Amino acid sequence: MSDITQSGPVLAADGRPLKRSLARALRMQKLRALLLIAPLLLFILVTFILPVADMLFRSVENRIVQDTLPRTVEVLADWDPASGQLPEEAAFAALAADLKEAANVKTHTKVAKRLNYENPGLSSVFRKSGRKVKNWDIANDGPFREKLIELNDGWGDVELWRTIKTYSGTFTSGYFLNAVDMRLGAEGPEVRPENERIYNTMLIRTMRMSLIITFSCIMLGYPVAWILANLPTRQANLLMILVLLPFWTSLLVRTSAWKILLQQQGVINDTLVWIGLVDDANRLVLINNELGTIIAMTHILLPFMILPMYSVMQTINPSYLRAAKSLGATDWTAFWRVYFPQTVPGIGAGSILVFILAVGYYITPALVGGTKGTFISNLIAYHISTSGNWGLGAALGAILLAVVLALYWVYDKIVGIDNVKLG
Amino acid sequence: MADASNVDAFVEFERVQKSYDGENLVVKDLNLTMPKGEFLTMLGPSGSGKTTCLMMLAGFETATHGDIRLGGTSINNIPPHKRGIGMVFQNYALFPHMTIAENLSFPLEVRKMGKSEREAKVKRALDMVEMGAFGGRRPSQLSGGQQQRVALARALVFEPELVLMDEPLGALDKQLREKMQFEITHLAHSLGITVVYVTHDQTEALTMSDRVAVFDDGRIQQIAPPDQLYESPDNSFVAQFIGENNTLEGTVKEINNGIALVQLDDGELIDCKPVNVSRPGERTRVSIRPERVEYNKERLQEGVHTLKAEVLEFIYMGDIFRTRLRVAGNDEFIIKTRNAPDQVRLQPGQQIEIGWLPEDCRALDA
Ligand SMILES: Nc1ncnc2c1ncn2[C@@H]1O[C@H](COP(=O)(O)OP(=O)(O)OP(=O)(O)O)[C@@H](O)[C@H]1O
Ligand SMILES: [Mg+2]
Numbered sequence: 051m052s053d054i055t056q057s058g059p060v061l062a063a064d065g066r067p068l069k070r071s072l073a074r075a076l077r078m079q080k081l082r083a084l085l086l087i088a089p090l091l092l093f094i095l096v097t098f099i100l101p102v103a104d105m106l107f108r109s110v111e112n113r114i115v116q117d118t119l120p121r122t123v124e125v126l127a128d129w130d131p132a133s134g135q136l137p138e139e140a141a142f143a144a145l146a147a148d149l150k151e152a153a154n155v156k157t158h159t160k161v162a163k164r165l166n167y168e169n170p171g172l173s174s175v176f177r178k179s180g181r182k183v184k185n186w187d188i189a190n191d192g193p194f195r196e197k198l199i200e201l202n203d204g205w206g207d208v209e210l211w212r213t214i215k216t217y218s219g220t221f222t223s224g225y226f227l228n229a230v231d232m233r234l235g236a237e238g239p240e241v242r243p244e245n246e247r248i249y250n251t252m253l254i255r256t257m258r259m260s261l262i263i264t265f266s267c268i269m270l271g272y273p274v275a276w277i278l279a280n281l282p283t284r285q286a287n288l289l290m291i292l293v294l295l296p297f298w299t300s301l302l303v304r305t306s307a308w309k310i311l312l313q314q315q316g317v318i319n320d321t322l323v324w325i326g327l328v329d330d331a332n333r334l335v336l337i338n339n340e341l342g343t344i345i346a347m348t349h350i351l352l353p354f355m356i357l358p359m360y361s362v363m364q365t366i367n368p369s370y371l372r373a374a375k376s377l378g379a380t381d382w383t384a385f386w387r388v389y390f391p392q393t394v395p396g397i398g399a400g401s402i403l404v405f406i407l408a409v410g411y412y413i414t415p416a417l418v419g420g421t422k423g424t425f426i427s428n429l430i431a432y433h434i435s436t437s438g439n440w441g442l443g444a445a446l447g448a449i450l451l452a453v454v455l456a457l458y459w460v461y462d463k464i465v466g467i468d469n470v471k472l473g
Numbered sequence: 474m475a476d477a478s479n480v481d482a483f484v485e486f487e488r489v490q491k492s493y494d495g496e497n498l499v500v501k502d503l504n505l506t507m508p509k510g511e512f513l514t515m516l517g518p519s520g521s522g523k524t525t526c527l528m529m530l531a532g533f534e535t536a537t538h539g540d541i542r543l544g545g546t547s548i549n550n551i552p553p554h555k556r557g558i559g560m561v562f563q564n565y566a567l568f569p570h571m572t573i574a575e576n577l578s579f580p581l582e583v584r585k586m587g588k589s590e591r592e593a594k595v596k597r598a599l600d601m602v603e604m605g606a607f608g609g610r611r612p613s614q615l616s617g618g619q620q621q622r623v624a625l626a627r628a629l630v631f632e633p634e635l636v637l638m639d640e641p642l643g644a645l646d647k648q649l650r651e652k653m654q655f656e657i658t659h660l661a662h663s664l665g666i667t668v669v670y671v672t673h674d675q676t677e678a679l680t681m682s683d684r685v686a687v688f689d690d691g692r693i694q695q696i697a698p699p700d701q702l703y704e705s706p707d708n709s710f711v712a713q714f715i716g717e718n719n720t721l722e723g724t725v726k727e728i729n730n731g732i733a734l735v736q737l738d739d740g741e742l743i744d745c746k747p748v749n750v751s752r753p754g755e756r757t758r759v760s761i762r763p764e765r766v767e768y769n770k771e772r773l774q775e776g777v778h779t780l781k782a783e784v785l786e787f788i789y790m791g792d793i794f795r796t797r798l799r800v801a802g803n804d805e806f807i808i809k810t811r812n813a814p815d816q817v818r819l820q821p822g823q824q825i826e827i828g829w830l831p832e833d834c835r836a837l838d839a
Binding site for chain 2: 367369370372373374375376377378379380381383384387388391392
């Protein structure tokens, strides 16, 4: 009794505070649990968290200009590009020195490539000059202003110097601005000219098509999940195999099959022409456009919608529907007021899964999307593997990540994330 | 057999059969007539077809053969939602995504009732089961007994004339069960509704019902008021199923003046009331209730046959004594005696003679 009435902390039998004894007892347990999941944690760290962090870092990182052209960057700090005047001789001298050094270790092409993303044409100026400048004597050959302009009149362009100055910081918002069709102009961020805009359109198209695909999956998957949940076990298992069958065949094979079905000389068009629904001269364009991507991706992602819906529907006792009907509800009312609301968590889980997968999908749009049906991820892949502009790829990836997280947040606000059941 | 011309009949099953798989009949030739306002219980072992009958009445299963009538009209082709039958499910089936008030309001909404009228009825129904304070809660926030009350209120709120209940108290503990048994019968009688109640708890059936229909093997074995069912079972299944019962097997020797003389398998003779036997030579199973057995010689009738018995066990149960005997080779012969001041307490090993009134000993089918 005295234990309870005393004012201080509750004490354990040995006189130590109970809280501390409990923590000590639990620490061993927690440590052991941690050890068990340590391999997994390590795996996730190496394969997931680090790459994502690296991606986020790359999307703003910009050391290369500073590292390759240190003297130039320093001198240009005092120059005001808004004046419309070329920088002083000192800047040209510093550039010549930097360029000579860089050309010797061949890093001038890299900085050229980087700056070329921001100001197309800049790359050749660097490359051509680099070869010549390598042989100059920096100490004695001055002054360099005329010499450089003579070598390549690109150096007489104020815009070139502005680009170097703008992108001389350690970090840059340039990649992100680029990813939303903007750039750092003389007066801060500005929208790119019409003919250079592409990413916003792609991002919006990706979102719109992913939503359409998610919606199609709901419409097609709901009845299948319902049948699965209401068939006797044996037939349900058979049907389940059919649902899972796509997982057992290669994604490429399936996508190619869609090509055969959907192309203008394909099975579907042939059948429609044969029936007479479609004129031979006006065969339907079902592939290499948005429609093709939507059809093929809906098919591929359908199981991810069906499975969570099925697992939720399975837990709904049929007596709810009977109760609703005995209370006077028609079949439709019973479904809509009683059954459907209980399946919302399954629809939510399936939608999140399908949408997130769709937003990042890349093989199928690349194969059946043509030019009109490609996704933002196809551009990311292009920048990562073909153009080598990793920073832009990373920025696009980061934007995609942010959009998905934002949608997740919205979903949580509207439906509630604890209302999601995956099984 | 049901009498179709019966004007009082409210619920009628006429020659109803049901098969799920086309091979076995789950319900075989069911005939049943209920007047309005009756509380009828279907009692029977698991799998005897009680739920199936209820589902056919509610419209969730169709009868394979036969006719089901409600208020004189056949309901075979009326869909469940138009039958206007209230139903309480074993698992309550309260809609988990709706509050209690919304659950109760649901049947009124689908009947397109106005808002103020709905609210008044919901409130009245909740008050009736003493759940008025819980309207805003979700079913998962209620205890089992509270959910049960809500389910009852929901089945009654739209004022159906017929209410079906499928083991509504199955999930409750004994004390709550007894309380609810009382409340349900009380409500049913005060509202004047007709109730078909399913249970496999015989005490529940006996205490609640106007009549009990004992089911076995897809047939009604006997349908009678509780006292009649207990005291005059029609066959040995009912005798065994309802209450405690002693059975002895034997052969009918003769039947005279409504009394059958039965020779037990060990040769002893007893007097019985012939129920399911008509000819000498027939095999029979004799049934006697434990509290109708007498061992006090002075109270036994003159001239009746008695049996020798050995006391095996004496159990003191407070209000009664329960004594286990060996009678005619049966070690499970039980007698019950009231704990009265003049009552003799039998000792194990004691040899006694037992007897009974011939009408308490029923010669049933073997
Ligand atoms: N949907 C069904 N399909 C096939 N057979 C069924 C179905 N429902 C019930 N049965 C069978 O019909 C018989 C009667 O079942 P029913 O549910 O009516 O029994 P019950 O008397 O309610 O039993 P319990 O007391 O266990 O609830 C059982 O043998 C059961 O296996
Ligand atoms: Mg049942």
